[in-house]
Amino acid sequence: MDQAKANETQDPVEVDRIIAEELEKLLDSPLFTRSPVLSRLLQFLVEHRLRGGRSSPKAYAIATEALGRSEDFDPAVDSYPRVMVGRLRSLLDRYYADTPWVHRLRVPQGSYEVVVQYRSAPPSSRSADGAADEDDVKAATLRPAAARSAASGRVSRARGYRFGRWIVVLILFALALFTLWTLREGPGRLFAGDPVPVPLLEVSPPMAGNLPQSRALARALDGKLRDGLRRFDLIDLLSSKAPGGAAARTGDYRLDTSLVRTVEGDTDVTLVLNRVADQRAIWSQQMRLTSDETPEFTAIEPLIAQLAGDYGVIVRDQVQRQPDNFAAGFPCLAQFNRMRQMRSAASAKRVEVCLRATIEATPRDPVALTALSLVRYGDWQPQRLTPAGREALGEARALALRSYESSPNSAAGLFAMARANFYSGNCAGGNAMGDAALALNPYDADMSGFLGLFKLACGQAEEGEALLRRSLQLDASYPGVPAVTLAFVLSQRGEQAEAQRILDQMPSPSNMEPQYMMVRAVVLARQGDLAAARAQWKRLLAYTRQPADAAPETVLGRFMITPAVIQAASAALRDSGVVAAKAAP
Numbered sequence: 001m002d003q004a005k006a007n008e009t010q011d012p013v014e015v016d017r018i019i020a021e022e023l024e025k026l027l028d029s030p031l032f033t034r035s036p037v038l039s040r041l042l043q044f045l046v047e048h049r050l051r052g053g054r055s056s057p058k059a060y061a062i063a064t065e066a067l068g069r070s071e072d073f074d075p076a077v078d079s080y081p082r083v084m085v086g087r088l089r090s091l092l093d094r095y096y097a098d099t100p101w102v103h104r105l106r107v108p109q110g111s112y113e114v115v116v117q118y119r120s121a122p123p124s125s126r127s128a129d130g131a132a133d134e135d136d137v138k139a140a141t142l143r144p145a146a147a148r149s150a151a152s153g154r155v156s157r158a159r160g161y162r163f164g165r166w167i168v169v170l171i172l173f174a175l176a177l178f179t180l181w182t183l184r185e186g187p188g189r190l191f192a193g194d195p196v197p198v199p200l201l202e203v204s205p206p207m208a209g210n211l212p213q214s215r216a217l218a219r220a221l222d223g224k225l226r227d228g229l230r231r232f233d234l235i236d237l238l239s240s241k242a243p244g245g246a247a248a249r250t251g252d253y254r255l256d257t258s259l260v261r262t263v264e265g266d267t268d269v270t271l272v273l274n275r276v277a278d279q280r281a282i283w284s285q286q287m288r289l290t291s292d293e294t295p296e297f298t299a300i301e302p303l304i305a306q307l308a309g310d311y312g313v314i315v316r317d318q319v320q321r322q323p324d325n326f327a328a329g330f331p332c333l334a335q336f337n338r339m340r341q342m343r344s345a346a347s348a349k350r351v352e353v354c355l356r357a358t359i360e361a362t363p364r365d366p367v368a369l370t371a372l373s374l375v376r377y378g379d380w381q382p383q384r385l386t387p388a389g390r391e392a393l394g395e396a397r398a399l400a401l402r403s404y405e406s407s408p409n410s411a412a413g414l415f416a417m418a419r420a421n422f423y424s425g426n427c428a429g430g431n432a433m434g435d436a437a438l439a440l441n442p443y444d445a446d447m448s449g450f451l452g453l454f455k456l457a458c459g460q461a462e463e464g465e466a467l468l469r470r471s472l473q474l475d476a477s478y479p480g481v482p483a484v485t486l487a488f489v490l491s492q493r494g495e496q497a498e499a500q501r502i503l504d505q506m507p508s509p510s511n512m513e514p515q516y517m518m519v520r521a522v523v524l525a526r527q528g529d530l531a532a533a534r535a536q537w538k539r540l541l542a543y544t545r546q547p548a549d550a551a552p553e554t555v556l557g558r559f560m561i562t563p564a565v566i567q568a569a570s571a572a573l574r575d576s577g578v579v580a581a582k583a584a585p
Contacts, residue, residue, distance in 0.1 A: 016050055018116050022105045027237075028230060030409040031095050033440065038088050040223035041066050045088075045107065045114045056112040064216045068295040071212035085112055195361045196329040199314055201229065202238040202251035202276075207258040217267060218259050220295035225257065228304035231441040233367045233412055234315060234333060235308050251276050253314060255307070265291050271303055273313060283313045301443055305474035310446045311337045312475070326350055328358040336371045340480075348375060369403035370416040377423065382558055396420070404433075411441040418451070423561060427458035445474035449482025456485065457562045465489055472502075479506055484515045491523050492572065499523045514543055514559045518569060525576035533578050552579050 044066035452467030
């Protein structure tokens with residue numbers, strides 16, 4: 001049976017449901033995450049199909065609406081759509097070669113139409129030759145009668161074995177559920193609360209004019225938003241749903257987008273985030289872009305970071321609405337990110353319990369594993385020379401390794417290992433893992449900032465400073481340590497006014513952190529206000545519970561890890577006059 005006939009024998013609604021589900025899986029895969037142009041092309045072809053287009057879209061429509069070409073594109077002389085669809089076919093084949101499948105998406109040769117290809121049975125595992133399973137299916141139809149009879153007996157026995165195996169699995173699963181329920185209700189219950197999934201965000205297609213160029217820009221903007229947002233693990237995108245099918249969950253938030261081209265040639269982009277439960281707009285941004293800034297739309301990257309980042313609009317909205325929710329799953333991760341803004345022993349313990357419950361529920365969740373690893377690194381930092389500190393360090397490293405092994409192609413897993421490598425002094429390993437993580441999610445302000453810190457500590461001043469600036473460019477609302485570090489770098493270079501400007505713009509609670517107090521003292525002293533600088537130092541002594549005559553190395557060692565950074569900061573405190581210079585031997 002050829003592919004067209006196979007599709008004709010299926011219920012159209014069921015076919016569309018399969019196509020929509022496969023699209024969502026593909027767009028979430030690392031292969032397509034790293035290929036935004038091909039992701040946008042695949043999405044266009046699928047949406048054309050789901051809108052009722054039962055024939056292939058035209059090359060002109062693909063070029064202008066999916067690939068960002070201008071309205072004067074001529075498919076007769078430019079083969080760009082054909083070349084890109086060929087690359088899409090190759091990427092689909094690569095994905096399904098590594099993924100067991102019962103049905104898959106295919107774009108047949110000589111066509112731009114998305115179709116579903118079916119197997120007669122799901123594969124048990126990936127074969128050495130990608131086509132082996134299909135060959136087995138074809139061979140089954142060519143056997144003589146005796147061979148088919150023997151094969152039928154083997155199939156019956158195999159089915160009986162599988163049936164018995166499933167009975168055992170179901171019994172074990174029921175016992176596991178009973179155990180979990182018992183632990184949940186007891187005094188030392190397993191869960192901190194019912195596990196809660198991450199919020200679903202629906203991105204509405206951008207509204208635009210009817211001109212081909214406007215439609216092309218709208219599709220490019222839509223692709224940019226979807227590509228950026230899906231890289232964050234704190235939200236799920238609500239992808240296209242099959243017509244007539246019911247979604248498992250409705251969206252928690254909806255992002256509405258409009259695009260207006262002005263007579264001057266500029267483009268006005270408006271984003272509005274709506275909370276679906278009460279139909280309220282909780283965030284909106286508008287910006288004007290020049291023709292040079294489209295269709296790449298790099299200028300909206302800070303909006304993506306501020307919307308879906310570690311402590312972005314969605315996380316803050318959830319915490320504000322449920323400030324004491326430490327349930328496993330998303331509330332736990334939201335509370336973890338709030339704690340990072342201002343850590344306390346009580347909040348850290350509640351978050352730790354919550355994260356452990358999350359990991360019990362989903363042992364391979366790289367985001368939760370990475371978060372708990374960072375909590376344990378925080379426990380190690382102030383008690384590095386104690387048995388409890390060494391235990392915390394060992395668990396922090398083990399959790400980072402688990403995160404990476406569970407998801408080696410995720411930004412969370414890669415960055416967990418980057419952090420572990422840097423903390424152990426392995427700059428080469430830390431840089432390799434950190435750069436790979438940043439390539440998977442270049443919109444994460446927190447990741448850019450801390451990779452910048454690591455690179456500075458490893459002597460890569462230029463790259464480190466660029467990443468610190470990138471972090472502030474993406475999201476300056478909760479800058480934390482990256483902003484403080486950039487201010488210190490500028491102060492060391494003699495740019496006190498710029499360093500002061502960065503410090504002045506830091507909101508609470510970032511301006512109560514010990515790193516801030518230290519850098520603020522140095523900048524004030526270098527600007528000539530020694531009294532205010534020493535007052536900052538006294539605040540830092542009180543914060544770290546150190547005596548007035550404590551050496552800066554001892555004080556800074558309470559909240560800093562890297563020896564080279566501690567030495568540089570201590571020298572700056574002495575050189576600026578904040579603390580007394582070392583006595584001559």
